[in-house]
Amino acid sequence: MSKPLHLHPDRLFSSDPTQRAISRELYKTVANLPIISPHGHTDPSWFADNECFQNATELLIIPDHYVFRMFYSQGIKLEDLGIPRIDGGEVETDYLKIWHILAENFHLFHGTPSSIWMNFVFSEVFGFTEVLCPENAEDYYHKINAKLTSEAFRPRALLERFNIELLATTEGATDDLKHHAKMKGTGVDNTVITTFRPDDVTDPERLSFMANLETLADLTGENVTSWSGYLNALRSRREVFRAHGATATDHGHPSAFTADLSKADCEKLFSIVLSGKATPEQAELFRAQMLTEMAGMSCEDGMVMQIHPGARRNHNKKVFERFGFDKGCDIPGRTNFVEDLQPLLSKFGTESDLRVILFTLDESAYARELAPLAGHYPCLKLGPAWWFHDSPEGMLRYRHNVTETAGFYNTVGFNDDTRAFLSIPSRHDVARRIDCRFLAQLVTEHRITEEAAHDLAYDLSYRLAKEAYQLTK
Amino acid sequence: MSKPLHLHPDRLFSSDPTQRAISRELYKTVANLPIISPHGHTDPSWFADNECFQNATELLIIPDHYVFRMFYSQGIKLEDLGIPRIDGGEVETDYLKIWHILAENFHLFHGTPSSIWMNFVFSEVFGFTEVLCPENAEDYYHKINAKLTSEAFRPRALLERFNIELLATTEGATDDLKHHAKMKGTGVDNTVITTFRPDDVTDPERLSFMANLETLADLTGENVTSWSGYLNALRSRREVFRAHGATATDHGHPSAFTADLSKADCEKLFSIVLSGKATPEQAELFRAQMLTEMAGMSCEDGMVMQIHPGARRNHNKKVFERFGFDKGCDIPGRTNFVEDLQPLLSKFGTESDLRVILFTLDESAYARELAPLAGHYPCLKLGPAWWFHDSPEGMLRYRHNVTETAGFYNTVGFNDDTRAFLSIPSRHDVARRIDCRFLAQLVTEHRITEEAAHDLAYDLSYRLAKEAYQLTK
Amino acid sequence: MSKPLHLHPDRLFSSDPTQRAISRELYKTVANLPIISPHGHTDPSWFADNECFQNATELLIIPDHYVFRMFYSQGIKLEDLGIPRIDGGEVETDYLKIWHILAENFHLFHGTPSSIWMNFVFSEVFGFTEVLCPENAEDYYHKINAKLTSEAFRPRALLERFNIELLATTEGATDDLKHHAKMKGTGVDNTVITTFRPDDVTDPERLSFMANLETLADLTGENVTSWSGYLNALRSRREVFRAHGATATDHGHPSAFTADLSKADCEKLFSIVLSGKATPEQAELFRAQMLTEMAGMSCEDGMVMQIHPGARRNHNKKVFERFGFDKGCDIPGRTNFVEDLQPLLSKFGTESDLRVILFTLDESAYARELAPLAGHYPCLKLGPAWWFHDSPEGMLRYRHNVTETAGFYNTVGFNDDTRAFLSIPSRHDVARRIDCRFLAQLVTEHRITEEAAHDLAYDLSYRLAKEAYQLTK
CATH class of the missing domain: 3.20.20.140 (Metal-dependent hydrolases)
Incomplete structure (x- = not known):
């Protein structure tokens, strides 16, 4: 809800x-x-x-050690979060599935700066008006991906x-x-x-x-x-x-x-x-x-x-x-x-x-x-x-x-x-x-x-x- | 007063x-x-x-190291508080007298959790409506001892x-x-x-x-x-x-x-x-x-x-x-x-x-x-x-x-x-x-x-x- | 101003x-x-x-390591603050000039106890009604020096x-x-x-x-x-x-x-x-x-x-x-x-x-x-x-x-x-x-x-x- x-x-x-x-x-x-x-x-x-950024998961989850360390601490495997292995071994590549993990576990960030930072990005950078949750996760994912392909979201445009x-x-x-x-x-x-x-x-x-x-x-x-x-x-x-x-x-x-x-x-x-x-x-x-x-x-x-x-x-x-x-x-x-x-x-x-x-x-x-x-x-x-x-x-x-x-x-x-x-x-x-x-x-x-x-x-x-x-x- | x-x-x-x-x-x-x-x-x-607990001093002072460490820090001897000696040597056995020490020094607990815990016990567990002080110490002592002998104060009753x-x-x-x-x-x-x-x-x-x-x-x-x-x-x-x-x-x-x-x-x-x-x-x-x-x-x-x-x-x-x-x-x-x-x-x-x-x-x-x-x-x-x-x-x-x-x-x-x-x-x-x-x-x-x-x-x-x-x- | x-x-x-x-x-x-x-x-x-104290700078700056350490940390030389050298080497002796350093850098003490202490001294001990600043520094200096020579500012009078x-x-x-x-x-x-x-x-x-x-x-x-x-x-x-x-x-x-x-x-x-x-x-x-x-x-x-x-x-x-x-x-x-x-x-x-x-x-x-x-x-x-x-x-x-x-x-x-x-x-x-x-x-x-x-x-x-x-x- x-x-x-x-x-x-x-x-x-x-x-x-x-x-x-x-x-x-x-x-x-x-x-x-x-x-x-x-x-x-x-x-x-x-x-x-x-160049345009490519994907919500790739931009907002995989490189953010604040995010995946919290999930890992709660028993979620790094492989399941798509974190690349040194040996090239298999990890999750379904980015939407990984995005769902974020949505389902967003409460883990209550009281942490990650929730402040992410809600700011969702609201002020992407214009969302609902908190991320399992129900809207897919919508969030696609909307972010769509915006990332626009001119306004190219790195230099964002700098400005x-x-x-x-x-x-x-x-x-x-x-x-x-x-x-x-x-x-x-x-x-x-x-x-x-x-x-x-x-x-x-x-x-x-x-x-x-x-x-x-x-x-x-x-x-x-x-x-x-x-x-x-x-x-x-x-x-x-x-x-x-x-x-x-x-x-x-x-x-x-x-x-x-x-x-x-x-x-x-x-x-x-x-x-x-x-x-x-x-x-x-x-x-x-x-x-x-x-x-x-x-x-x-x-x-x-x-x-x-x-x-x-x-x-x-x-x-x-x-x-x-x-x-x-x-x-x-x-x-x-x-x-x-x-x-x-x-x-x-x-x-x-x-x-x-x-x-x-x-x-x-x-x-x-x-x-x-x-x-x-x-x-x-x-x-x-x-x-x-x-x-x-x-x-x-x-x-x-x-x-x-x-x-x-x-x-x-x-x-x-x-x-x-x-x-x-x-x-x-x-x-x-x-x-x-x-x-x-x-x-x-x-x-x-x-x-x-x-x-x-x-x-x-x-x-x-x-x-x-x-x-x-x-x- | x-x-x-x-x-x-x-x-x-x-x-x-x-x-x-x-x-x-x-x-x-x-x-x-x-x-x-x-x-x-x-x-x-x-x-x-x-079994029923026996005595206010035995229950509330002698086993509570938060309480007697504070008294000891202020120069009151552990012997005078009835703390048993390893060698079986003499210590105070007049429990009412020990209870008076508590009443006379209750101000030492200002600002400490002991005062919170003890006042809760006095008020909520025993129903006292006055703060412990030298004047009411004896009354406190006897009332607590009396309650301890009642069915309602047996350990299992208290658990419930x-x-x-x-x-x-x-x-x-x-x-x-x-x-x-x-x-x-x-x-x-x-x-x-x-x-x-x-x-x-x-x-x-x-x-x-x-x-x-x-x-x-x-x-x-x-x-x-x-x-x-x-x-x-x-x-x-x-x-x-x-x-x-x-x-x-x-x-x-x-x-x-x-x-x-x-x-x-x-x-x-x-x-x-x-x-x-x-x-x-x-x-x-x-x-x-x-x-x-x-x-x-x-x-x-x-x-x-x-x-x-x-x-x-x-x-x-x-x-x-x-x-x-x-x-x-x-x-x-x-x-x-x-x-x-x-x-x-x-x-x-x-x-x-x-x-x-x-x-x-x-x-x-x-x-x-x-x-x-x-x-x-x-x-x-x-x-x-x-x-x-x-x-x-x-x-x-x-x-x-x-x-x-x-x-x-x-x-x-x-x-x-x-x-x-x-x-x-x-x-x-x-x-x-x-x-x-x-x-x-x-x-x-x-x-x-x-x-x-x-x-x-x-x-x-x-x-x-x-x-x-x-x-x- | x-x-x-x-x-x-x-x-x-x-x-x-x-x-x-x-x-x-x-x-x-x-x-x-x-x-x-x-x-x-x-x-x-x-x-x-x-005996009477002699001089504002000598009394309030030179002996106060809280004051001169802050100035030193911001690149002001201890010599320029009149701090005596062990070897008797030259240091600033123009006490009014040193007093001006205090006035010009008084903002460095924002949020520190030194500003509390000094403002109290200026207000309650010397009766100033304006905050020390470059414009009133000389006035401050002379007024303090004048007061220091009065009976009311002798050490025993101040004790009382x-x-x-x-x-x-x-x-x-x-x-x-x-x-x-x-x-x-x-x-x-x-x-x-x-x-x-x-x-x-x-x-x-x-x-x-x-x-x-x-x-x-x-x-x-x-x-x-x-x-x-x-x-x-x-x-x-x-x-x-x-x-x-x-x-x-x-x-x-x-x-x-x-x-x-x-x-x-x-x-x-x-x-x-x-x-x-x-x-x-x-x-x-x-x-x-x-x-x-x-x-x-x-x-x-x-x-x-x-x-x-x-x-x-x-x-x-x-x-x-x-x-x-x-x-x-x-x-x-x-x-x-x-x-x-x-x-x-x-x-x-x-x-x-x-x-x-x-x-x-x-x-x-x-x-x-x-x-x-x-x-x-x-x-x-x-x-x-x-x-x-x-x-x-x-x-x-x-x-x-x-x-x-x-x-x-x-x-x-x-x-x-x-x-x-x-x-x-x-x-x-x-x-x-x-x-x-x-x-x-x-x-x-x-x-x-x-x-x-x-x-x-x-x-x-x-x-x-x-x-x-x-x-x-």
């Missing part, structure tokens, strides 16, 4: 009438600001080729419709950037830029690390078997990325561990790594040293450094072996920023040209470590609530825990960090609403003035992201 | 009028649902023998009056289950079931571990000095427990550490354990392996596995030496679920028949570890806020931290986990009120519909507990 | 009308209670000499105006206490007392540790190169401090680690420490043993022991080398109270005369470790939200996390812990408002009665601090 789908204009605001009224006023001023999305994982080929002023994708260091190259001169290259993510060539425990180094050598002409040649190759790739718009690098290590070894020790460690015989401790030390090297290069070339530590990747080994990376089985663990970052900060922490943006999956670090660090070191800023915490409650906890020690101006606005392109407006909408809600609470408690709240709403929704990622030139 | 004792119908709801009104509506629909209590520590002899549909007690692996045996055929055996708690024979650091193994051998006829005989003995006890209604096992280890050793290593480790010379590390490894063994047996026999890690037992050595276990000096510590559970999960985590319910005393793990784990692994569910966190604030933090990542349907409803029988209705009442409050907040913020909230209120109050503990057959 | 500076009478209360009304009622009864400030860092020479009943300063073990000596007989010695802080002679990693021991020997006539002479010297200094009003000791170790070594091991460890060759582990063990020794001396002489663990001091080495201690680069880290305190608690935890007050920078320990410990051990009490958490949100988190397990009566009221003398009334005002807000919430949710809330508001604002620090004699 279908029910009306209605996005309430006051959604995510406090039910307290005083707070709600101020939230509304603040939100009105930022609701239509352009979207700055300085960190994410959309596919650049979409914007380079501007979504009012996206800037969108950063993320590519590995050995990516040829051909999609970004193809965008050059089309106009969309002013909107879509790349980000330099070197983990595949700086983390010896990555699959194909040695092969990646060979590709790195091929791309740069450097002798990557020497420490200095390896560093030069990275410098050279950073330059190429900058030529494709990149203003930032991104580093997704298991921990925030950094090191500051002598050149001789670096060379020794690098040769162990090249031998393929590095112990886990040596691999961790190498990653640690590479964060410091990357910070050094950022001092040279001005790229903003993002550190995203703390995910224990591929925790479910059987899922990893069968389905590969990014299949919803990355689990956060504790992170120790205070001790782990000290080597990097001792070396570069007072360089006025360095900017490092820190993210965490360990919220206990917000008030204890991250806000005190960002409220002191000139080079450090705090990225927004991330991944599992990119949600109404997660964002509120972030503001409540961070603001008193770091202030607002050591934070960098919002990142959507998504590969779910259609959800980008919804994610920014959630962030803007929650920020307005938090500011409204401060106003009603006479902790900031309403005028300050207006300035801050603009800053948090738009200005800080542009400035932090140096997108203002 | 006595004051009126009045349980406000809106207690524990938000004072926001919109939220309060919805909370009321939701609560109305679940307030009178039967109680499912799938995990607790009431004494099965009560229900087997159905409390609308308890199911109550699980917890017995050690070597318990003879005579009380549960006595219940057979009385009808109460449909209500009161046991739970298999093998810590006494799986934790080499337990007092009397070796003697417990001998009892295990006697009970099962197995040769428990061989690894396979020991495992068979455990299998055999699990079967006996299932015959007395058990659907679940329970494991209260200091950590969540699990291991997956080869059979040869298990045999070697077991022989070290049997020699009585296991180091603390070997004892921890043995416990770790035993959690994995228990998970394997759960795959075989379908029992639900509960893991309750994180208590540092008997932290105050002097109290432990004088008064023994469970005397309010167990203190929580950090728990690392992500690394610790991986061996067990790697082996059995994708078995469709396994169900493991996780509890924690380390709330920082809710959003960082537990919700991501439960939101991925099909075998994992999250138990409710536990022990120190079985309280209005604790329950609210649980819902706020867990829901966005794990959803509601990877949680298992409420456990009261209590030995304080009379407080069971109050504890479930608190849980239902807080869940309705949380749901009402989501409704007023337009994050779920009112209709969804009604379904969820029922599920959280009743259905999920029955399903998670497989009580639906 | 200047804006009105107005401290709203309902500031920091919830915007919920029911809660706000009760908060107001409660606050009215405690707003004017005398201030008990049992832990802080004001300069005793102020009260001994009673601020209604400070008791103010504890903190001095190192080798301090000659000449300022406190000078106060004797002036009347102000009934108000201003000292606190014994022995870290400089108990922590082998302190700068000048060996020189400090020599001073200790000189002051006491003890042979501090023998373990027993060293302990006697400490006993002797404690006695001198008590003669200058001290009722408490304070210990600011990196961790809460305690030890209970044999006398022979103590002597051996002490001789290693004296040799200057202690490893970091031996230094940590020595600090650990010294906490236990200090607890033993507290059992003897009745001084209340405060443990303030968890700061990783001087994290930014370059700032430390140039500017020294307390320059805003102390960063909190994790603290493990449960294991770390056990040796001390095993030895002295059940002594009825011992009182230990615990503080933390690691809020994850509130509900997990500190409330359970304080809710059990008679000797333990919890200090208030500390340092980075001495803020509206920090105080609320403290009450929400601590109360249900520890109750109110295992907490000790408020500490301002400040060297910013003029901010003391504001800091206590914030604490009283937040406590009234928290109590009002409990009342509106029918968790405590309004009458209990009135008692508690008084206790939390005034009585508990006096009792916990034994200031009632």
Whole structure:
């Protein structure tokens, strides 16, 4: 039995009438600001080729690990959701059947951000007026598929419709950037830029690390078997990325561990790594040293450094072996920023040209470590609530825990960090609403003035992201 | 000077009028649902023998470590509270005098769940209309004692009056289950079931571990000095427990550490354990392996596995030496679920028949570890806020931290986990009120519909507990 | 453009009308209670000499690490803020120019406690009616400087105006206490007392540790190169401090680690420490043993022991080398109270005369470790939200996390812990408002009665601090 789908204009605001009224006023001023999305994982080929998306299931379920991890947790097999197997083994290919699984289990998302994001996409992007349910699932499916073939739903048209002023994708260091190259001169290259993510060539425990180094050598002409040649190759790739718009690098290590070894020790460690015989401790030390090297290069070339530590990747080994990376089985663990970052900060922490943006999956670090660090070191800023915490409650906890020690101006606005392109407006909408809600609470408690709240709403929704990622030139 | 004792119908709801009104509506629909209590520590002899309780102090103070730990923290000696000494040394036996201590210090419980539970018992179970105070303490004491001798206060009558549909007690692996045996055929055996708690024979650091193994051998006829005989003995006890209604096992280890050793290593480790010379590390490894063994047996026999890690037992050595276990000096510590559970999960985590319910005393793990784990692994569910966190604030933090990542349907409803029988209705009442409050907040913020909230209120109050503990057959 | 500076009478209360009304009622009864400030860092020479303060910048910016750390984090050099360099190198001496930096960057404090404290000082202490801004900065500066020269702004006059009943300063073990000596007989010695802080002679990693021991020997006539002479010297200094009003000791170790070594091991460890060759582990063990020794001396002489663990001091080495201690680069880290305190608690935890007050920078320990410990051990009490958490949100988190397990009566009221003398009334005002807000919430949710809330508001604002620090004699 279908029910009306209605996005309430006051959604995510406090039910307290005083707070709600101020939230509304603040939100009105930022609701239509352009979207700055300085960190994410959309596919650049979409914007380079501007082909139509093909299918509701392929676009909205199969790539969304928030969605299929919830189904998997409730006993639905990934095969039955059409998630491709590494060995090419059989999985469900009837996309309508998979779409029905979504409709039948939509209640599993009650209280989660996925229900917010998906209902926004259904209502605001596709114009549905009924909540998805088994009865209307087929109708939903066909209507979405029909719309996807229209001009208005081509990727570049959606970029414009979504009012996206800037969108950063993320590519590995050995990516040829051909999609970004193809965008050059089309106009969309002013909107879509790349980000330099070197983990595949700086983390010896990555699959194909040695092969990646060979590709790195091929791309740069450097002798990557020497420490200095390896560093030069990275410098050279950073330059190429900058030529494709990149203003930032991104580093997704298991921990925030950094090191500051002598050149001789670096060379020794690098040769162990090249031998393929590095112990886990040596691999961790190498990653640690590479964060410091990357910070050094950022001092040279001005790229903003993002550190995203703390995910224990591929925790479910059987899922990893069968389905590969990014299949919803990355689990956060504790992170120790205070001790782990000290080597990097001792070396570069007072360089006025360095900017490092820190993210965490360990919220206990917000008030204890991250806000005190960002409220002191000139080079450090705090990225927004991330991944599992990119949600109404997660964002509120972030503001409540961070603001008193770091202030607002050591934070960098919002990142959507998504590969779910259609959800980008919804994610920014959630962030803007929650920020307005938090500011409204401060106003009603006479902790900031309403005028300050207006300035801050603009800053948090738009200005800080542009400035932090140096997108203002 | 006595004051009126009045349980406000809106207690524990938000004072926001919109939220309060919805909370009321939701609560109305679940307030009178039967109680499912799938995990607790009431004494099965009560229900087997159905004898009258004897005395207010003996029933409400002496067994309640929440109560006497607070008094002890304020300098009142455990001896003066009548807590029995291990050496049989003298303690206060004037129960009225002890009751006066409660009356004189009742203000110490301001803001704690103990005051909620006790006032509920006084008001709803015993019908008092004045708050306990020194002036009415004696009257209270005698009135309670008088009621306890009446038919209406016999254990089975209370089970019925409390609308308890199911109550699980917890017995050690070597318990003879005579009380549960006595219940057979009385009808109460449909209500009161046991739970298999093998810590006494799986934790080499337990007092009397070796003697417990001998009892295990006697009970099962197995040769428990061989690894396979020991495992068979455990299998055999699990079967006996299932015959007395058990659907679940329970494991209260200091950590969540699990291991997956080869059979040869298990045999070697077991022989070290049997020699009585296991180091603390070997004892921890043995416990770790035993959690994995228990998970394997759960795959075989379908029992639900509960893991309750994180208590540092008997932290105050002097109290432990004088008064023994469970005397309010167990203190929580950090728990690392992500690394610790991986061996067990790697082996059995994708078995469709396994169900493991996780509890924690380390709330920082809710959003960082537990919700991501439960939101991925099909075998994992999250138990409710536990022990120190079985309280209005604790329950609210649980819902706020867990829901966005794990959803509601990877949680298992409420456990009261209590030995304080009379407080069971109050504890479930608190849980239902807080869940309705949380749901009402989501409704007023337009994050779920009112209709969804009604379904969820029922599920959280009743259905999920029955399903998670497989009580639906 | 200047804006009105107005401290709203309902500031920091919830915007919920029911809660706000009760908060107001409660606050009215405690707003004017005398201030008990049992832990802080004001300069005793102020009260001994009673000289006028000199300058706005010197009084309100240069000593306030909350202020200059925020500016530093935003790229303003400490030199430009007039922070003195260790090497005597040049720093800004134009105090008006520095004052302008404050005015131009005042928005950085939006949402932080610094803006609350400073606006209170500007409005209530100096009578300004406009918010500080670049346009009125010079006027502000000169008006403050003019007031500072008046009789009404001398330190003793302010003590009286601020209604400070008791103010504890903190001095190192080798301090000659000449300022406190000078106060004797002036009347102000009934108000201003000292606190014994022995870290400089108990922590082998302190700068000048060996020189400090020599001073200790000189002051006491003890042979501090023998373990027993060293302990006697400490006993002797404690006695001198008590003669200058001290009722408490304070210990600011990196961790809460305690030890209970044999006398022979103590002597051996002490001789290693004296040799200057202690490893970091031996230094940590020595600090650990010294906490236990200090607890033993507290059992003897009745001084209340405060443990303030968890700061990783001087994290930014370059700032430390140039500017020294307390320059805003102390960063909190994790603290493990449960294991770390056990040796001390095993030895002295059940002594009825011992009182230990615990503080933390690691809020994850509130509900997990500190409330359970304080809710059990008679000797333990919890200090208030500390340092980075001495803020509206920090105080609320403290009450929400601590109360249900520890109750109110295992907490000790408020500490301002400040060297910013003029901010003391504001800091206590914030604490009283937040406590009234928290109590009002409990009342509106029918968790405590309004009458209990009135008692508690008084206790939390005034009585508990006096009792916990034994200031009632």
